[in-house]
Amino acid sequence: MSTIADVFTVVAICTGSFFFMAGTVGLLRFPDALTRLHALTKADNLGLGLIVLGLLPQADGMLGALKLIAVWALVQLAGATVAQLIAHALLRKRPPT
Amino acid sequence: MTVLQALDIGLAALVLAVAGWTIVAREAFAAVVGYVAYGLLLSLVWVRLFAVDVALTEAAIGSGVTGVLLISAAARLRKTEAPATDERLGAPLRLLAGTVCAVVAAALAAVVLLMPDPGSTLAPEAAQHLAETGLGNPITAVLISYRAFDTMLEKVVLILAVIGVWSLAPDRYWGGAPGPQRVARHEGALAFLAQLLAPLGIVVGVHIFWVGADEPGGAFQGGAILAAMWMIVMMARLVEAPSISALWLRLTLVAGPVVFLAIGVLGFAVASGFLTYPTGFAKPLILFIEAFMTLSIAATLPMLVMGPPSRPPRP
Amino acid sequence: MSTAILAGLTGAALIGLGLYGLITHPHPLRKILAFNLLGSGVFLIFGIIARKGAAAGFAADPVPQAMVITGIVVAFSATALAVALLLRLVQETGRTTLRPDAPAKPPDAGADA
Numbered sequence: 001m002s003t004i005a006d007v008f009t010v011v012a013i014c015t016g017s018f019f020f021m022a023g024t025v026g027l028l029r030f031p032d033a034l035t036r037l038h039a040l041t042k043a044d045n046l047g048l049g050l051i052v053l054g055l056l057p058q059a060d061g062m063l064g065a066l067k068l069i070a071v072w073a074l075v076q077l078a079g080a081t082v083a084q085l086i087a088h089a090l091l092r093k094r095p096p097t
Numbered sequence: 098m099t100v101l102q103a104l105d106i107g108l109a110a111l112v113l114a115v116a117g118w119t120i121v122a123r124e125a126f127a128a129v130v131g132y133v134a135y136g137l138l139l140s141l142v143w144v145r146l147f148a149v150d151v152a153l154t155e156a157a158i159g160s161g162v163t164g165v166l167l168i169s170a171a172a173r174l175r176k177t178e179a180p181a182t183d184e185r186l187g188a189p190l191r192l193l194a195g196t197v198c199a200v201v202a203a204a205l206a207a208v209v210l211l212m213p214d215p216g217s218t219l220a221p222e223a224a225q226h227l228a229e230t231g232l233g234n235p236i237t238a239v240l241i242s243y244r245a246f247d248t249m250l251e252k253v254v255l256i257l258a259v260i261g262v263w264s265l266a267p268d269r270y271w272g273g274a275p276g277p278q279r280v281a282r283h284e285g286a287l288a289f290l291a292q293l294l295a296p297l298g299i300v301v302g303v304h305i306f307w308v309g310a311d312e313p314g315g316a317f318q319g320g321a322i323l324a325a326m327w328m329i330v331m332m333a334r335l336v337e338a339p340s341i342s343a344l345w346l347r348l349t350l351v352a353g354p355v356v357f358l359a360i361g362v363l364g365f366a367v368a369s370g371f372l373t374y375p376t377g378f379a380k381p382l383i384l385f386i387e388a389f390m391t392l393s394i395a396a397t398l399p400m401l402v403m404g405p406p407s408r409p410p411r412p
Numbered sequence: 413m414s415t416a417i418l419a420g421l422t423g424a425a426l427i428g429l430g431l432y433g434l435i436t437h438p439h440p441l442r443k444i445l446a447f448n449l450l451g452s453g454v455f456l457i458f459g460i461i462a463r464k465g466a467a468a469g470f471a472a473d474p475v476p477q478a479m480v481i482t483g484i485v486v487a488f489s490a491t492a493l494a495v496a497l498l499l500r501l502v503q504e505t506g507r508t509t510l511r512p513d514a515p516a517k518p519p520d521a522g523a524d525a
Contacts, residue, residue: 218468251482258492
């Protein structure tokens with residue numbers, strides 16, 4: 001049973017890291033600030049979700065799993081707010097023609 | 098090489114790379130963002146050194162609150178960056194400075210490599226005092242009991258810093274409130290975050306203060322989280338910054354050191370001297386002191402970040 | 413190479429980097445940033461002293477850790493005071509130079525932000 005959990009953890013974390021790397025490639029290669037923001041928020045949220053999902057079988061007890069999910073929710077909240085604020089600031093500087 | 102060793106080497110390389118970026122970045126804003134990321138990576142290094150309390154403090158105060166302070170300063174100083182570059186040192190002076198710094202770093206590295214192993218330690222004395230206080234977290238015991246005098250003086254230093262920052266206001270603004278004067282949107286994303294995060298953050302902050310008696314945590318870390326909640330609510334303009342002559346603000350700021358000092362002086366009467374606690378009653382007293390310390394820190398840190406008053410007092 | 417030695421060498425390198433930034437950057441805000449870097453390097457060296465002093469059942473000596481926590485808070489308050497001084501200087505003179513012989517320039521009207 002625990003080998004299945006370990007395999008699941010490794011697969012989920014590897015997929016999550018792949019999404020993080022995809023987001024970083026987008027950050028480095030996209031031409032515009034708004035497109036870079038898009039790449040970061042989408043890919044990083046998915047990557048974080050997969051990593052937390054992969055860590056859930058390794059958490060100690062229900063409380064540890066709840067803490068991991070709370071971390072996930074807080075990072076999503078912060079990331080979404082910051083993305084909105086950055087996009088709003090960009091729009092104010094350069095309104096779309 | 099084990100996985101953990103590879104992790105340590107990778108972490109150290111990353112920390113040095115981000116620190117180097119902070120030094121060589123062209124704009125101050127980019128350097129400050131690098132510094133915030135550096136602080137978070139440094140917290141991971143502290144966890145690897147088995148100093149979890151220090152990691153919490155570094156992430157909350159060293160990287161978080163300092164980052165807010167420096168980002169707002171960098172935004173306000175953007176216009177002064179271009180004129181400052183014509184004061185740059187010439188290349189030979191920079192080479193000399195680089196050589197001096199390399200020599201200093203090499204000397205310190207030699208000291209690190211030549212340190213005795215195991216080194217001299219105060220852990221046995223700390224462990225001895227730990228049993229008397231009834232606490233489970235040795236750091237909290239050292240902070241509030243073994244080296245309580247240092248902690249009390251540090252609270253006084255915080256008050257002095259607030260007095261210093263406030264005294265930088267122009268005379269006509271004394272008694273007013275600090276903070277920007279721009280209008281924020283009440284339905285904006287920041288207001289939403291502040292409304293959602295503040296209640297949760299207050300619970301987390303109080304929990305970290307309370308649990309610091311037996312596990313990693315404590316007054317500084319919990320107080321920093323509470324301070325961050327007040328700061329985000331002020332930044333979202335849900336609550337206005339208080340005027341610096343408000344009585345409740347001044348009482349909250351001094352509550353921590355005053356309670357600490359009062360209980361310390363009480364130690365003359367009921368225990369064996371200044372800042373000693375009566376046996377059997379130590380843990381409740383320590384938690385009482387820590388509660389007021391948390392409140393003071395939660396009030397002091399935002400006041401240090403908001404700066405001197407920038408508006409005349411309201412009549 | 414144990415974690416403590418690696419962290420100590422990182423701390424020494426950070427002290428060198430911070431010192432270089434403190435000396436060479438002309439803008440005071442960058443100097444404050446480099447000073448913070450210098451401070452965190454010093455705290456790291458404290459941290460390895462704590463780790464090497466592991467005894468009496470603790471994974472790290474708690475006394476240097478408590479001193480580092482105190483140091484981080486004091487460093488933040490020093491940074492806050494330094495930034496407030498810098499902002500006041502800019503408010504008064506409009507420039508960040510510390511040279512006494514720089515040509516005087518009247519501050520911008522309404523630069524009370």
